[in-house]
Amino acid sequence: MAVTAQIPIGEYLHTSYRPDCDYIDGEVVERHVGKTDHARIQALLALWFGMHEQEWHILVTTEHRMRVSETRVRIPDVTLVRPGALTEDVLTHPPLCCIEILSPEDSYSQIREKCRDYRLMGVENIWLIDPSTRSGQAAIPQGWQDTLEFGIPETPIRLSLEDLFARLDRSLA
Template sequence: MAAAVHIPVSEYLRTTYRPDRDYVDGELKERNVGEQPHAHIQAIITGIFREHRSDWGVRALPEQRFQITPTRFRIPDVTVLRNTDPKDAIISFAPLLCVEILSKDDTLGELQERVDDYATMGVENIWAIDPWKRAAYYASRQGFARTDDGMLRIEHSPITISLAEVFAELDEF
């Protein structure tokens, strides 16, 4: 196995990667993307937040760079900001919500490091959606808790998303 190549933060920030990559303490980390179920769920979730942006006071951004620490950058599949949040090029504050969509070969165990990074930054709402198993979870440092009623919610807000509707739309095509 080849040794990891470390690059400085400045090089990461001035380089365009396709697809974009996480940067963790000097190492580039590839993200599993590119399969239709992943991309479609990402579009559906982003679309739901866009449709309700005025009512919910939010804006949803797919694949937005998010700075956890000076040497750690993550790119959630969907980041949801409050309308009052700054419009910085790279997010360096805790957004309202980070959504991770599992790709075919992802596991919840592998996702835990990303969840821990979001929690370190102060993100209180983290969702993980598995289009392959038709499941969704609330994620935290303690692990993953499956929704018990088929809905994803953000406490103390009007934000509620029906998984049945999300997965029905996924199955349309």
């Protein structure tokens, strides 16, 4: 990721970037822009969770700024929140779930640092989806668990990666 500038957080929070950038300890940091698989999976996730918003008592957002600490703002690919949580432009309370879709340019250390920031903020459900390997990982208290079925305990919220990847493949055929 390329560092584009060093500015106070207040200036960052009042500035728009295209595409939007993370803010890490005074630096505005470019995020990898999703390519076809990334963009399509993000759209499919928004559609899937959007169809279930009322039933599951959630709201879905994409690329929503989230202040994970006093000096850091992250932008998850997809975020699930409870109704009433979207009263602020930049989320400051932990969402129900953050979903990251890996891009070929993402490094292991970059994505783990981002997920560590989510965990330190208090996000309990963090999901990683890798379109290139057609795999997923869920953050659990002991570390990371490979899975093709995501779910949030004690809720009806679920996601089948097999179904998601099948829809992706059909859309690219």
